[in-house]
Amino acid sequence: MRNYEIVFLVHPDQSDQTSSILSKLDKITKDSGGKVHRSENIGNRKLAYPIQDQFKASYGLLNIECNQEAINEIKNSFKFNDSIIRNLVLAVKKVNSDPSALLVQTKEDNEKDSYQEAREAANKAEEEEAKEASKQNVEKAAENIEEIKEENK
Incomplete structure (x- = not known):
């Protein structure tokens, strides 16, 4: 038996099928007496260049x-599955069961995105508070002007 690394890209409209494809490939491997050392659903990522007019795809790694x-x-x-837009099967000498760099990077990117979204929400809240404070200041200034006008009469 040999060691293989398999990467495949799933059409973004059918990205929910990535997990089922991984489980099907796991089953094929185990039924033939093989072992699965790593099975990762990496998720949607932006492609370096368009494939079949798609700029994103869901990645699977085995x-x-x-x-x-x-x-x-x-x-x-892979040939008869229309949802798979690209695949690569490599024979490797050494089995790697650590989390892939792509999965780690995807998690980091997701954390950065959520941090940035939280930061944008906080900035928006601060802007709303500043607008409200400026409205109150304008109202107070208008009241002060009215009081001064009444005193001068």
Whole structure:
């Protein structure tokens, strides 16, 4: 048995199928007597260049140990699955079961995005408070002007 790393991209409109594709590939591997060392649903990411007029895709990653029959079946399933827009099957010498750099980067990007969204919400709240404070200041100034006018009469 050999070690393989498999990466595939799923059409963004069908990104919910990524998990089911991963489980199907896990099943093919285990049914052939192989092992799954890593199975990751990385999620939607921006592509470096458009593939089939798509600028985003959902990534799936597998590190498996299996025989050639299982790899042939996996490649065949990629051919006949319209939701998979690109795939790559690599034979590797060493099994890597650590989280992939792409998954780690995606999590970091999501954390940055949520931090930025929270920061924007806080800035918007501050702007609203500043607008409200300026309205109150304008109203007080108008009242003071009215009082001064009445005193001068």
